[in-house]
Amino acid sequence: MTINLRDFDGEYSLTLGAGGLAADAAVTAAGHEPNGYFWEGLVRFAWPDIAERLDFDSEAGMFCAVGSSGDLERLKTVVESVITSPEAVRDIVARAETAGFEFDD
Template sequence: MTIDLHDFDGEHSLTLNTDGSAADDAVVAAGHEPNGYFWEGLVQFAWPDIAEDLDFDSEAGMFCAAGSPSGLARLKKALGAVITSPEAVRDIIARAEASGFAFDD
């Protein structure tokens, strides 16, 4: 699973193909689908300061966010550490559910 930054005619976006994350089993074990909508919710819960400056256009097979290059670079760094860590994903899911956050996956 790779996180890619794109620049198309001055429009900046970040995409994440949702197949094959090291954290997928942890997501499924928590009762969620590791799809683009799940990752969008995770970003909105875990990093609201980053998410507030982004526009999301996720799909089942892909997470997608658009925004400034600096905001997307911050998101890439944060998300990159989580998609490789089942423990980090489990922790975020547990905190989200304890707070009443509902994932839309």
Template sequence: MNAGGLAADVAVAAAGHEPNGYFWVGLVQFAWPDIAEGLDFDSEGGMFCAVGSPSDLARLKAALEAVITSPEAVHDIIARAESSGFEFDD
């Protein structure tokens, strides 16, 4: 997925993060650790890349589709992550 140009970028930037591929790896690892554990990530600044089985990737796609279009959902995940001490690597 291209990182940047997403509806959720507003919430990412407002929280002081860069809406890049590395940010999205962290968000996936925090929000859906059960999905993330079955994936390998090869993201860069301008893209989010996950490699895994078709079923794991389908689960990831369904989870991300609901979030990348919703600044409110991303804001909520970021707030939960930061209150738990999670640090994004962006």
């Protein structure tokens, strides 16, 4: 599992390969596919203050966000804590379902 934060001539992106993550079993148990679109939805729900300032280009096999280096550094920190914690994923998914949020996975 690797989260990559890259600078392409002043354009910053954060990518995460989907699959093979510690939290995948919790995602699947919650009835979702642990793909890039799921992780994008999780970010949009759990951290809307960061997500609203980002552009997303996720795919089935990869989560991808584009934005400022500061926003992406913050995102990297919070996402790292979640992808390694099935409990955190279960909590966020339960809160999302209660709020009526729909994941596009």
